[in-house]
Amino acid sequence: MSADGNAAGKPAPADPIESHVAALDATLHGPVRLKARMMAEVREGLTDATAARTAGGMPSEHAAREAVREFGTAKELAPGFQRELTVAQTRHTARAVALTAPFLIICWLLIWTSDHGPGWQQPGAARLLTLPLAVVAVAAAGAAAAALLGLAALAATGTLARRLPTPRRLPAAVAWSGTAVGIAMALATLTLGVTSALTADWPLLACAGALTAASHGVVATSARTCRRCARLPAR
């Protein structure tokens, strides 16, 4: 007998519970850990519901199909699950922006203070720094604004949501502000890289550039997932 069929060559009937979990899993997007936890709970719940029916004398396959029917279809349930995943992803992105945005401000301070350091006494050094300072300053200002939005989003989706409804467009707003911060971090990384190649203070600036690049990776990845979640129907 083949692994996926019986002796007559017919495909083995799929486990109704696993098929249902797989169908729901395929429609949902969001933080991997939370999604895995939700699917594990769904599987356990369906298994419990099946066991309760078989204990009453129902054949196991029929019991599993009844449990799945009572549970609701993937299409019916997906918006409810997706709503929670979207909020969780929004909080993840907001937290990432709020925690990494200070890096950009520190980078701006690094370049600013380097300008006045002993390695920057040569003629023309100040002019050389004008563009990187401006780029990183704009990026830092944008990141600071996005960080404030992120903190507001964390409050609005946390305990504050007991009394106030969460704005429907909040996930999209956080996703796009995270995207903007990701772009700003990429520009700041480039700027720091170029600046470090031209200065005597290069180890410090190169280190700041590496940290900004890592921050870009975290924020841009989270914002991309958040944009995808924000586009999906949620209830």
Next chain:
Amino acid sequence: MKTDAVRGHLDGLLLAVLEPGPLHGYAVITAVQDRSGGVLELRTGTIYPALNRLERLGLLHSKWESVGERRRRCYELTDAGQRMLAGERTAWQEFTTAIGSVLNPDTAPAATRPAT
């Protein structure tokens, strides 16, 4: 009672069945059905995101517990959940009293009748 009618009261129902002690997801479902005598109809799958939301709001706390070879996520009320449940009960009493006064004016409490 239809699913849509139940949905607006789901938070209160879930908090109420968790008041006596921690329960896992399927036990929460059966507790709601048992307490309502099977009258309340709801898609059992809607319970899980609702429990997750209540936990996010700090009204529930959850953890995985092993029962034999199975692992189940068990939920219990937090202090904030207890306070929210008390508020839900008060709001429900006021609502049913007000609606009852309109639907059955003869049985309405005297204090609620307007002076003539």
